[in-house]
Amino acid sequence: MPLDLYDPCPCGSGQKLKFCCRDLSDDMERVLKFQENNQPRMALNALDELGKKHPENTWVRTTRGGLLFDAGDLQGAHRELAEVIARDPEHGFALALVAMIQLSEVGYDEAREEIERALRRCVMVRPDMAGNLALGIAAWMRMKGHLMASRQHLVLALQSATLPDQQESIFVRLAEFDGTREIPYPFRSVYALDEAGGEDPQAVAGCGCWGEAAQRYAILAEEAPEEFGLRFNEGLCLAWSGQASAASEAFVVAAGLTDDADRAEECQVLAQLLVLGQGDDVVKMVDRRFEIDNVSKWLTDLDSSEKFVRVDEPRNREEGTPEGMFHLVEGDVIEAAEAESLTLETVPRVTARLLVQVATDDEPAAIDLVARAGEEIDTAEAALREVGGELTVREGQDDEAVDLVPREFEALYTTWHFAPKTAESIKRRLHRDYVKRFVTEIWPATPLPALGGQTPSAVAGDDEHRSSLAGAVRVLETRCEQNLLAVDFPAVRQAMGLSEPTSVPVESADQLAMLSICELLRIDPASLEDEFLVMLLNRALLVRHSGLMYSVLTEYTGRESLQQGEDYLRASVTLADLCEVRHERAAAFEWLTRARKAAAGLEGEFERTLQLEMRELTLRLQDLEDPELRTLLDRLWNVYGSKLPQLREELQALVEAVDIVPPWTADGGTVTASGLWTPGGTGEAAVTGEADEADGEKKLWLPGQD
Secondary structure (H helix, E strand, O other): OOOOOEEOOOOOOOOEEEOOOOHHHHHHHHHHHHHHHHOHHHHHHHHHHHEEEEOOHHHHHHHHHHHHOOOOOHHHHHHHHHHHHHHHHOOOOHHHHHHHHHHHHHHHHHHHHHHHHHHHHHHHHHHHHHHHHHHHHHHHHHHOOOOHHHHHHHHHHHHHHHHHHHHHHHHHHHHOOOOOOOOOOHHHOEEEEEEOOOHHHHHHHOOHHHHHHHHHHHHHHHHOOOOOHHHHHHHHHHOOOOOHHHHHHHHHHHHHHOOOHHHHHHHHHHHHHHHOOOOOOOOEEEEEEEEOHHHHHHHHHHHHHHOEEEEOOOOHOOOOOOOEEEEEEEEOOHHHHHHHOOOOOOEEEEEEEEEEEEOOOOOOEEEEEEEEEEEHHHHHHHHHHHOOOOEEEOOOOOOOOEEEEEEEEEEEOOOEEEOOOHHHHHHHHHHHHHHHHHHHHHHHHHOOOHHOOHHHHHHOOOOHHHHHHHHHHHHHHHHHOOOOOOHHHHHHHHHOOOOOOOOOOOOOOHHHHHHOHHHHHOOOOHOOOOHHHHHHHHHHHOOOOOHHHHHHHHHOOOOOOOOOHHHHHHHHHHEEEEEEEHOOHHHHHHHHHHHHHHHHOOOOOOHHHHHHHHHHHHHHHHOOOOOOHHHHHHHHHHHHHHOOOHHHHEEEEEEEHHHOOOOOOOOOOOOOOOOOOEEOOOOOOHHOHHHHHOOOOOOOOOOOOO
């Protein structure tokens, strides 16, 4: 694109190009064409020639610095840009690039001064560079685990973007962040600074200089120590600048300065989540690697072992996967036929995972042993050495940490071993019972750092610990939500002597858009007009909080004014999925039935209905004794398979994988339209006779058929 002489001069002088560096415009336009054509070496050569003629020109030097930066020559780029800043300390482009270099070389903490200096300048004169810098910081913060900081820098990047394509791209990244369930939902939330402190620190924070803003709020808080808003703002700005421990301390102080129990609880949950799993308050899952000589012998010996149980199927191994996968099991493995007798006391626990790896061009054959650090990994190694063969640990090789689990949730991360073909209904029962035990017995008896080392049960009903206990319950809810565990938290709060949060009234769309997720959870969906209910539903679907989605969707689907069209269909399907997660199978089937009714008359009805039937099949296959399973298989084979032959191939493969006799074989019997299964027959009668006309309807007509 040709340079416009009436645009601001790229040298940063603030003048129009026509009245500043016009003499260089033709040569620089040539350089820009080299850049556009992905010819950086040609562009640098041209800049070298220009630099000899105009050694002091900042346009030439900043362009050269940018090219060196893109090429990975950070030292050369820093040298060029430092010269520019020495002559023009407020040059936005140079400041931003130097800040990016410092971020990549020394990290945000050490580069914060240069970063905030660049942001303060660029937000005003080069918002595009401020946005690019903010994106780089967001990525760095996420990599380091500073999630509130990562999100807020994405927000800053979105606010700074000037082009529609940039705005759309950043918005998609922000939406992806907000919808990532693995991130605790309070970190995926909107937060607004309190009005306390006035415009001065707010203006600093508005530039993304959150470290400096936090310092200003701290000074003001020293002068007005009873002002909640100042400490709350300090906590937010510290969290947004990646200073988790200091932010946690500020939020704890803020929680003690307000009489609003709900605000105090939200401060406490942020404070506790920011430091959760830090220091000694963490359990490490580690990978200990041993080099081996003979993979085949190890596999044979492990298969013969009484302690290690194979969990992969050698015949179905995919390329690139381990040669063998085993569990080290504590307790007796119960065969599937007797698994109904399993209880939480008798179900065998997995204490370690073992992966046998074949040699590659880069690595020798090895065994990876994964378990909790400390006694469990040492015990697993001892058990492995009893199996036989030589095990070698590479000199200087330490255990690799593969996961960090907060100590207070260690018991929640328990893995059981089940014999092949154990019914999913049995696994679900044990899972549901264990989650209930954890929430009602184990967690209440666990000492928590947030409670001064006391247990939740010990401080229940104690006014002094009310806000910190409420925050701890919310942290528990957050962890359960991350793992899709359905828990009755009103009952947990009641057991801890905590009152229910107060309801949040919704008065405008702008207000609803700015509520945090903790505040969204306090809205009574039944109190909302349709317009606000739909807005709340959209936010619930964005952040993917299962409890929030369930309550909002239940209200949404219960309103006659909203019971039609594509949206109602999607709402019904989502509720079916949520009911499955909550182990409410009957309700899940009911919502799938409603979804099929909603699909009637919509475009692509046949395909939509088939997708819903397949969803139901996936759910019913979790219980092979389900009396409706054969009816559904018969319907899929005859009604849909007659029109989609490839579906029959998929169904046949599916029933073979779960090892059941399908109704469409000679020995599988047939299912009548009323759902009665009778032995024998071919199953074809269902499609040619009563299955098609039992309800007085003809077979589904498709275009192109007679």
